[in-house]
Amino acid sequence: xxxxxxxxxxxxxxxxxxxxxxxxxxxxxxxxxxxxxxxxxxxxxxxxxxxxxxxxxxxxxxxxxxxxxxxxxxxxxxxxxxxxxxxxxxxxxxxxxxxxxxxxxxxxxxxxxxxxxxxxxxxxxxxxxxxxxxxxxxxxxxxxxxxxxxxxxxxxxxxxxxxxxxxxxxxxxxxxxxxxxxxxxxxxxxxxxxxxxxxxxxxxxxxxxxxxxxxxxxxxxxxxxxxxxxxxxxxxxxxxxxxxxxxxxxxxxxxxxxxxxxxxxxxxxxxxxxxxxxxxxxxxxxxxxxxxxxxxxxxxxxxxxxxxxxxxxxxxxxxxxxxxxxxxxxxx
Numbered sequence: 001x002x003x004x005x006x007x008x009x010x011x012x013x014x015x016x017x018x019x020x021x022x023x024x025x026x027x028x029x030x031x032x033x034x035x036x037x038x039x040x041x042x043x044x045x046x047x048x049x050x051x052x053x054x055x056x057x058x059x060x061x062x063x064x065x066x067x068x069x070x071x072x073x074x075x076x077x078x079x080x081x082x083x084x085x086x087x088x089x090x091x092x093x094x095x096x097x098x099x100x101x102x103x104x105x106x107x108x109x110x111x112x113x114x115x116x117x118x119x120x121x122x123x124x125x126x127x128x129x130x131x132x133x134x135x136x137x138x139x140x141x142x143x144x145x146x147x148x149x150x151x152x153x154x155x156x157x158x159x160x161x162x163x164x165x166x167x168x169x170x171x172x173x174x175x176x177x178x179x180x181x182x183x184x185x186x187x188x189x190x191x192x193x194x195x196x197x198x199x200x201x202x203x204x205x206x207x208x209x210x211x212x213x214x215x216x217x218x219x220x221x222x223x224x225x226x227x228x229x230x231x232x233x234x235x236x237x238x239x240x241x242x243x244x245x246x247x248x249x250x251x252x253x254x255x256x257x258x259x260x261x262x263x264x265x266x267x268x269x270x271x272x273x274x275x276x277x278x279x280x281x282x283x284x285x286x287x288x289x290x291x292x293x294x295x296x297x298x299x300x301x302x303x304x305x306x307x308x309x310x311x312x313x314x315x316x317x318x319x320x321x322x323x324x325x326x327x328x329x330x331x332x
Contacts, residue, residue, distance in 0.1 A: 014037060014050065015039075018050075021041065021048065022041060023039040023041035024039065038052065042130075060096065060097055062130040062156050065136030066128075066136075068126070085100045085108055130156075132156070134157050135160070142158055146329070146332070181234055182231060188229065190222040193220075194247075197214050198251065201252035212300040212301060253298070258281045
């Protein structure tokens with residue numbers, strides 16, 4: 001199933017749920033990366049939202065500030081044990097948060113319905129009302145505030161909490177504008193962070209497994225290292241991050257092949273040191289195009305490099321937008 005097919009299926013599930021509870025469908029985009037797909041409205045007097053988040057559905061149901069949190073927590077633990085698709089269930093501020101993972105189960109939509117129905121049934125039994133998701137105020141007018149940034153959010157909140165949310169995001173945007181990106185330290189951080197994954201690459205290769213699976217660790221390490229030392233990431237920072245991750249990956253792959261060369265010599269009864277094996281491999285690749293092709297055109301290495309350029313750039317692009325405080329917010 002392609003990403004597009006998977007997205008269409010999830011939107012169909014969301015539409016089924018929206019029709020079941022007479023909810024409004026939201027399908028907004030800030031960019032190709034930042035999107036919001038959700039259903040929102042009232043179910044039996046309770047403010048409910050269902051947000052599509054990659055391979056998960058996030059369900060929020062507002063409660064009031066007077067509720068006995070221990071009773072709610074106990075109920076959510078029991079519900080999580082009964083419904084297998086629930087991966088997280090807890091009280092946050094003044095709303096119940098449920099994360100249901102799409103595990104490919106045919107009963108997923110039914111389980112989301114069951115989660116909502118059972119929770120509302122419990123809340124009604126406990127005489128719990130539905131108030132502002134943030135402050136718990138049940139007297140003020142409550143509307144849905146939806147935010148699109150790296151991670152989309154939707155909450156039913158009062159006007160005061162909405163204004164606080166807008167101010168908080170605006171202040172964050174201004175704060176990010178004032179932060180100077182340190183390209184040099186960021187690049188050093190990216191190299192150091194990627195090196196953790198690079199070491200893992202070498203170790204996995206020495207153990208005889210496909211070392212390229214550690215490219216994910218290289219990506220995450222490089223990204224974390226850059227943003228930690230540079231403070232934020234721009235388009236130039238993205239370029240430097242990709243160079244750092246690619247350089248570490250290439251170096252790790254070369255060292256892995258050097259170990260294989262050393263092992264090959266040993267099998268032939270010839271002992272050479274690790275440094276010598278690196279020198280010999282370097283000499284071979286520089287003077288023999290066939291060997292150079294075997295080393296650098298290894299299919300697993302090529303796939304890993306594509307992942308660096310593709311997935312790595314995708315993640316870095318998200319961070320770049322976040323560093324500028326780019327967001328969209330609306331009030332319904």
